[in-house]
Amino acid sequence: MARFEDRVCIITGGASGIGAETARRFVRDGGKVVIGDVDEALGGAVADEIGDAAAFAPIDVADPESCASGVAFAISTYGRLDGLVNSAIRMGPTALVDLSLEDWSKVVDVGLTGTFLMTQAAGRWWIDNDAPGAVVNLSSTGGLQPYNLAGAYSTTKAGVIMLSKQFGLEWARHNIRVNTVCPGHTETPLTAYMRDPAVKQARADVTPLHRVGQPDDIAEGILYLLSDDASYVTSSELVIDGGMSTSLFTHMPGRKWD
Ligand SMILES: NC(=O)c1ccc[n+]([C@@H]2O[C@H](COP(=O)([O-])OP(=O)(O)OC[C@H]3O[C@@H](n4cnc5c(N)ncnc54)[C@H](O)[C@@H]3O)[C@@H](O)[C@H]2O)c1
Structure with missing residues (x-):
């Protein structure tokens, strides 16, 4: 049986x-x-390309009503909900000294508040229906x-890590797991x-695994955390970066042990 058979995300x-x-990839592994x-x-074009096991819903993650409608749409279309991936982002790069409130809010509203609102909407359904997620x-x-x-991006993304840990801790007793991927x-x-x-x-040259990442590299980590293979994993983060973020010492000049 495919690992996401009968599962909806x-x-x-x-x-x-x-x-x-x-x-x-979720659909390739049997899901909807x-x-x-x-x-x-x-979004409609991607759903059409995937076929019957995909449907598009207009969701603005910064709007709580839109998040709740997205969950209701999943239930009315496929009858259940098993997973949620929060991948939406907007960018507003600039130096902090010049960052406008508008550009700050644009990134925080989608990246952090949107992750909160969408996770809360899905979790409310799981808790109300005594279902795992x-x-x-x-x-x-x-x-x-x-x-x-990068403006508010790093602050937003650091917040996503802590928000996910907190959700994971609060919802462990409901068997709802919440994890983070850091590409x-x-x-x-x-x-x-x-x-x-x-x-x-140039980016491949400074990455220990000597290439930049592809969407499938990140998708595989996301699918692992969604799957039952990760049934004992919650409030954790998985870094998928070719070793880049731990490569400080490879950039250190004058080392004795090259
Ligand atoms: N690409 C990278 O190098 C990289 C690196 C680290 C982290 N990430 C993170 O991975 C995630 C996906 O990145 P990506 O490269 O696929 O980005 P992308 O720009 O290709 O896709 C982002 C999607 O978010 C959608 N979106 C924007 N505002 C929205 C809203 N209010 N509601 C719903 N959807 C909205 C956009 O329309 C777009 O389809 C992001 O959270 C990003 O920060 C990406």
Whole structure:
């Protein structure tokens, strides 16, 4: 039996990049997905491409009513809910000294508040229906290290790690697991600058595994945490970055033991 047979998952930000690839792979492993996104054209196209086991729902994660409607849509369409992946993000990069309240709020509202609202909406359904659940929230190596000049991104992503730990702890008694994935640089529309071969090669050169990440690298970690293979894993974070965020000593000049 495929590992997600009869399972249903909502994927926010599922119209693009890591979310879209996770949706494809969840269905390949037997499941059904609701692709929740504000980009209706792209989200609808990804759902069409995947086929009958995928449906698009217009979900704005920054709006609590929209999150609740997304959960209701999953139930009315597929009759149940087993998983949630929070992948939606907006960017507002700039130096903190110049960061406007508007750009701060744009990133925090989608990345952190949106993760809170969507997780809360799914968890309320699981608790009310005495059903188990699994949530995977997308943080970043930028949630572990300060991503200078990226505006509110690092603060948002650090918040996602702690929010997930707290949800995991509060909901363990309901058998609802909440974990975080921290990708490193991954080739998606969000990181379109890596289409420049020189940038991509330079990034591969400073990554211990000698390549930049692909959406399927991240999707595989997300699917593990959604699956029963991770039934004893909660309030944890999985770093998927080719070793980048722990490679400090490879950049240290003048070492004796090269
Ligand atoms: N690509 C990387 O290098 C990288 C690295 C670390 C972490 N991440 C994280 O992984 C996640 C996915 O990144 P990606 O590269 O696939 O991004 P992406 O830009 O390809 O996809 C993000 C999606 O979020 C959607 N979205 C934006 N606002 C929304 C809202 N209010 N409600 C619902 N959906 C909304 C967008 O329409 C888009 O489809 C993000 O949380 C990102 O921070 C990505």
